[in-house]
Amino acid sequence: MRTLFLLAVSACLCLAAENRPADEKAVREAVDQFNVAAKAGDAATLDKLLHADLIYGHSSALIEDKATCIKALLAGKPNFVMQPGTTVQLYGKTAVVHGKMVANVVQNGKPVQIPLDYVQVWVKEGKAWRMTTRHTTRLPQS
Numbered sequence: 001m002r003t004l005f006l007l008a009v010s011a012c013l014c015l016a017a018e019n020r021p022a023d024e025k026a027v028r029e030a031v032d033q034f035n036v037a038a039k040a041g042d043a044a045t046l047d048k049l050l051h052a053d054l055i056y057g058h059s060s061a062l063i064e065d066k067a068t069c070i071k072a073l074l075a076g077k078p079n080f081v082m083q084p085g086t087t088v089q090l091y092g093k094t095a096v097v098h099g100k101m102v103a104n105v106v107q108n109g110k111p112v113q114i115p116l117d118y119v120q121v122w123v124k125e126g127k128a129w130r131m132t133t134r135h136t137t138r139l140p141q142s
Helices: 002-040 043-049 066-076
Strands: 050-057 079-082 087-091 094-107 110-125 128-138
Touching: 002 043, 002 079, 002 087, 002 094, 002 110, 002 128, 043 050, 043 066, 043 128, 050 066
Parallel strands: 050 128
Antiparallel strands: 079 094, 087 094, 094 110, 110 128
16 A cells, blocks of 8 residues: 555656646746737736736835736736746745846836846636735846
């Protein structure tokens, strides 16, 4: 009985390990889809990618829920340019994404580049990854 239990646990761990590369790829694709949708002002894709309980924190300390976030992204259409070195850490059905980016936005009618450090938390619901949390920290201009 004990041997059967250990075999079952080992099989589950192997199956989980096999999905890690596919899940990491899927999370990275979801991050890319979010960035493309934000730039394009694609409300339907943003709605699909953002979790109902979203906490979207800006470097200015502004915190938005899903509806407010989508409205702001549609109005601003930011262009998030991801920098090399983004990491994805998987914890079961949760992924933590960390990296650096430049947010190209328009403020007071002028284009502005804002260098940011960011953390995003994504959860897997069925086969889809949805962002539940995002927080950015403004980096010093170089």
